[in-house]
Amino acid sequence: MTETLSSLVNHQVRLAARPVGLPTAADWQFTQEPVAVPEAGGVLVKVGALSLDPAMRGWMNEGKSYIPPVGIGEVMRAGGVGVVIASGHPGFAVGDAVGGYPGVQEYWSIAAGQLARSGLAKIDLGLGRATQWLNVLGMPGMTAYFGLMDVGQPKAGETVVVSGAAGAVGQTVGQLARIKGCRVVGIAGGAAKCEWVVRELGFDACIDYKVGSVKDGLKQLCPEGVDLYFDNVGGDILDDVLARIRRRARIVICGAISQYNNTTAVQGPKNYLSLLVNRARMEGMVVFDYTERYPQAVAELAGYLGDGRMKSREDLVEGGVAAFPDTLNKLFTGANFGKLVLQIAP
Amino acid sequence: MTETLSSLVNHQVRLAARPVGLPTAADWQFTQEPVAVPEAGGVLVKVGALSLDPAMRGWMNEGKSYIPPVGIGEVMRAGGVGVVIASGHPGFAVGDAVGGYPGVQEYWSIAAGQLARSGLAKIDLGLGRATQWLNVLGMPGMTAYFGLMDVGQPKAGETVVVSGAAGAVGQTVGQLARIKGCRVVGIAGGAAKCEWVVRELGFDACIDYKVGSVKDGLKQLCPEGVDLYFDNVGGDILDDVLARIRRRARIVICGAISQYNNTTAVQGPKNYLSLLVNRARMEGMVVFDYTERYPQAVAELAGYLGDGRMKSREDLVEGGVAAFPDTLNKLFTGANFGKLVLQIAP
Numbered sequence: 001m002t003e004t005l006s007s008l009v010n011h012q013v014r015l016a017a018r019p020v021g022l023p024t025a026a027d028w029q030f031t032q033e034p035v036a037v038p039e040a041g042g043v044l045v046k047v048g049a050l051s052l053d054p055a056m057r058g059w060m061n062e063g064k065s066y067i068p069p070v071g072i073g074e075v076m077r078a079g080g081v082g083v084v085i086a087s088g089h090p091g092f093a094v095g096d097a098v099g100g101y102p103g104v105q106e107y108w109s110i111a112a113g114q115l116a117r118s119g120l121a122k123i124d125l126g127l128g129r130a131t132q133w134l135n136v137l138g139m140p141g142m143t144a145y146f147g148l149m150d151v152g153q154p155k156a157g158e159t160v161v162v163s164g165a166a167g168a169v170g171q172t173v174g175q176l177a178r179i180k181g182c183r184v185v186g187i188a189g190g191a192a193k194c195e196w197v198v199r200e201l202g203f204d205a206c207i208d209y210k211v212g213s214v215k216d217g218l219k220q221l222c223p224e225g226v227d228l229y230f231d232n233v234g235g236d237i238l239d240d241v242l243a244r245i246r247r248r249a250r251i252v253i254c255g256a257i258s259q260y261n262n263t264t265a266v267q268g269p270k271n272y273l274s275l276l277v278n279r280a281r282m283e284g285m286v287v288f289d290y291t292e293r294y295p296q297a298v299a300e301l302a303g304y305l306g307d308g309r310m311k312s313r314e315d316l317v318e319g320g321v322a323a324f325p326d327t328l329n330k331l332f333t334g335a336n337f338g339k340l341v342l343q344i345a346p
Numbered sequence: 347m348t349e350t351l352s353s354l355v356n357h358q359v360r361l362a363a364r365p366v367g368l369p370t371a372a373d374w375q376f377t378q379e380p381v382a383v384p385e386a387g388g389v390l391v392k393v394g395a396l397s398l399d400p401a402m403r404g405w406m407n408e409g410k411s412y413i414p415p416v417g418i419g420e421v422m423r424a425g426g427v428g429v430v431i432a433s434g435h436p437g438f439a440v441g442d443a444v445g446g447y448p449g450v451q452e453y454w455s456i457a458a459g460q461l462a463r464s465g466l467a468k469i470d471l472g473l474g475r476a477t478q479w480l481n482v483l484g485m486p487g488m489t490a491y492f493g494l495m496d497v498g499q500p501k502a503g504e505t506v507v508v509s510g511a512a513g514a515v516g517q518t519v520g521q522l523a524r525i526k527g528c529r530v531v532g533i534a535g536g537a538a539k540c541e542w543v544v545r546e547l548g549f550d551a552c553i554d555y556k557v558g559s560v561k562d563g564l565k566q567l568c569p570e571g572v573d574l575y576f577d578n579v580g581g582d583i584l585d586d587v588l589a590r591i592r593r594r595a596r597i598v599i600c601g602a603i604s605q606y607n608n609t610t611a612v613q614g615p616k617n618y619l620s621l622l623v624n625r626a627r628m629e630g631m632v633v634f635d636y637t638e639r640y641p642q643a644v645a646e647l648a649g650y651l652g653d654g655r656m657k658s659r660e661d662l663v664e665g666g667v668a669a670f671p672d673t674l675n676k677l678f679t680g681a682n683f684g685k686l687v688l689q690i691a692p
Contacts, residue, residue: 066623239614253622268585268614276599276630277412284622 005044005086008035013104013324015070018062022261022332027060028325029073037086041112043120044086047102049316051079051134052328052340053168054232057260066286075103076324079139080344081123081130082108089115092122099123099133104324106344127302131314135339136301140168143254143287144230145297148173149180151285152228152252156181159222161241164232165206166193166313168339169254172301173230174203175310182228185221187214187237189334196337201311214240228252234259235267242271249280261332313338320344351390351432354381359450359670361416364408368607368678373406374671375419383432387458389466390432393448395662397425397480398674398686399514400578403606412632421449422670425485426690427469427476428454435461438468445469445479450670452690473648477660481685482651483644486514489600489633490576491643494519495526497631498574498598502527505568507587510578511552512539512659514685515600518647519576520549521656528574531567533560533583535680542683546657560586574598580605581613588617595626607678659684666690 009032016029038044059070059077070077080103084096089112092098100119102108110118123133135141147169154160160177164170165186174184174197186197186206194206207217214237218226225246231238234256245251259266275282290297304310315338317327323342330336355378362375384390405416405423416423426449430442435458438444446466448454456464469479481487493515500506506523510516511532520530520543532543532552540552553563560583564572571592577584580602591597605612621628636643650656661684663673669688676682 064623234619253619255622256619259619265616266619268616268618270611270614272614272618272628273580273599273602273605273612273630275628276601276632277410279630279632279635281627281629282618282621283627284619284625286622286625289625 005035005037008107009033010035010105010107011321012075012106013321014073015060015076017072019060019261021263022329023057023060023325025325028076030322035107036109038088038109038111040088041115042088043084043092043110043115045082045098045100045102045108045110045120046085047080047082047106047108047344049081049131049134050102050104050324050342050344051138051140052324052331052342053079053139054255054257054260054331056328057332066288075105077101078104079134080108081133082345088112092120097123097125097130099138104321106321127298128305131316131339131341132305132312134341135168135314136172136305136310136312137298139287140339141172141301142290142294142297143285144169144172144176145301146287146290146293147252147254147285148176148230150290151283152230152250154180154182154228157183158227159183159185159224159246160228160230161185161187161218161222161226162230162232163187163237164255164257165197165203166337167232169232170230171197171201171312171338172310175201175304176301177228178202178204179304179309185218187217187233193337196313209237215243218244225249230254231256233257234269238269239271242269242274245274245278245280247278247280249278251280251282253282253284257332314341315339316341316343318343351381351383354453355379356381356451356453357667358421358452359667360419361406361422363418365406365607367609368675369403369406369671371671374422376668381453382455384434384455384457386434387461388434389430389438389456389461391428391444391446391448391454391456391466392431393426393428393452393454393690394476395427395480395690396448396450396670396688397484397486398670398677398688399425399485400601400603400606400677402674403678412634421451423447424450425480426454427479428691434458438466443469443471443476445484450667452667473644474651477662477685477687478651478658480687481514481660482518482647482656482658485633486685487518487647488636488640488643489631490515490518490522491647492633492636492639493598493600493631494522494574494576496636497629498576498596500526500528500574503529504573505529505531505571505592506574506576507531507533507564507568507572508576508578509533509583510601510603511543511549512683513578515578516576517543517547517658517684518656521547521650522647523574524548524550525650525655531564533563533579539683542659555583561589564590571595576600577602579603580615584615585617588615588620591620591624591626593624593626595624597626597628599628599630603678660687661685662687662689664689
């Protein structure tokens with residue numbers, strides 16, 4: 001068995017250079033190496049699918065952040081799901097479905113000493129399909145859950161606005177806010193996405209930022225103002241919402257995808273003094289702070305998936321690791337529809 | 347008595363136009379009229395001193411805010427202290443020292459029906475001198491108290507930074523944070539102000555924003571970062587602090603004096619994503635929300651004044667209502683040193 005495994009070739013994508021603006025082909029390096037078969041206590045995973053997330057763009061930059069940057073020459077960091085194909089650890093058996101941070105490669109070899117910090121964990125495909133473990137039941141879902149519930153603290157009857165509404169985090173935020181009794185207005189790009197979040201996910205309304213003005217849309221759809229804004233995009237849309245918040249509003253700063261590929265300074269919210277006028281709060285969150293409470297959130301969200309109150313959509317792209325660079329950039333042009341997932345093995 | 351009173355002339359300053367940028371002479375109108383002697387149930391106050399506050403600039407602008415704008419042709423809104431010179435109300439006697447919102451005029455006549463909403467209240471000169479009732483024991487002190495304690499929630503041992511450190515709000519914020527066991531770094535303009543807040547008020551350090559870089563000063567004086575920032579100024583200084591906040595930091599948005607006379611858009615904080623990275627919170631406050639708890643804060647602050655743990659400085663300008671326009675602008679050039687007070691009557 002070990003002999004067969006060691007003849008396998010592992011294709012990888014490594015960070016070749018720190019991008020300036022939108023990543024280009026020159027920022028990536030394709031490598032291949034024999035699969036590293038782990039010794040006693042280790043686990044080998046065949047990667048099935050990778051999660052492509054806006055946060056990846058930040059991981060490619062130098063400098064202090066909530067997580068160290070990916071080093072030049074290192075395999076690009078990525079969350080993913082797969083199947084255990086060799087195990088020297090009593091907690092994992094061949095055939096187990098697992099999730100974690102394999103990085104952009106076909107095989108993930110975890111030595112015994114790295115296991116505790118690897119994030120490797122079994123996933124229950126009875127609660128959701130593998131790609132849902134990269135979406136509602138994975139990092140985007142956890143981000144949505146704790147960002148909305150802990151930081152945003154929605155109350156029934158309040159008006160909640162979420163940008164990136166058809167994206168991985170936004171779709172769960174909006175549906176969860178509806179389940180909690182809020183009125184939910186999404187902001188998304190294009191008629192198809194807007195129609196989907198309203199008709200399929202049950203949002204009360206959706207503003208298409210590619211057509212007409214978000215400001216006017218908010219005025220029309222939130223005549224009494226916004227109690228809670230879950231921000232995934234930053235830029236002008238953040239300012240448009242700031243201009244319409246109500247007293248004691250909460251703005252959850254989850255991301256700012258409109259700014260991640262800036263080659264000039266980030267656009268600061270010029271309407272931030274609306275926080276003063278409205279005694280409002282703008283607060284950042286990082287999902288990794290909530291790791292110990294993931295099981296509670298997974299159980300609740302899996303319940304909603306199970307009883308049909310929550311739906312999910314993954315944008316599954318084929319092509320393996322070679323397709324990674326182009327697929328990642330779909331996030332920044334808004335070309336993805338739903339949680340962007342790169343299939344690595346069928 | 348009424349006959350004597352009605353022969354008095356009341357000089358007033360009214361808002362003539364909405365300023366563009368720094369207010370100019372053309373934005374003000376000087377008027378005079380006979381004193382309105384109140385009927386039964388009303389009170390007449392001879393104004394002693396007026397509070398000049400950065401917030402006044404906002405009150406001069408059109409548009410929705412936390413308080414209606416001053417109307418064109420109306421007496422300019424202002425807090426002040428004075429003495430009751432006629433009373434038809436059992437709660438006020440001639441000779442009582444009082445505070446409230448008289449506006450920029452020499453006599454404040456409050457009809458019976460307006461009394462409840464006028465803010466008129468007796469002040470105890472045994473707790474602090476009249477000008478301190480416009481400072482530590484007045485609106486700036488209340489702003490400092492509730493902004494720091496309720497919104498900022500300081501913990502002993504934390505590092506607190508306050509801008510406008512020698513100003514009305516800043517001086518109380520810094521001293522109160524010291525009393526609560528925090529390390530306090532001020533930011534002020536000029537060596538004299540910096541020396542005063544350190545030597546007289548006991549701040550741990552002060553950065554002179556007119557000499558050298560605030561960014562470098564923060565790096566040197568807050569090597570482990572900032573836990574709580576009380577912001578009175580906005581602009582570049584807010585960005586400099588955002589770049590140095592610690593995890594779970596709180597930024598209290600009290601004002602943004604650097605931006606109040608902008609003729610272009612407000613400068614948004616381009617480093618706001620530091621809130622995300624550091625799971626930090628930026629929250630606005632308006633002092634009027636805490637009216638019911640003023641007595642508690644006054645009692646505590648008066649105690650500190652009494653036992654010498656807190657000091658105050660008022661920048662008392664003579665010249666009566668005629669001096670109002672030029673005196674107000676001292677706030678925006680930073681020419682005041684301490685709480686700016688305009689003396690109306692000796």
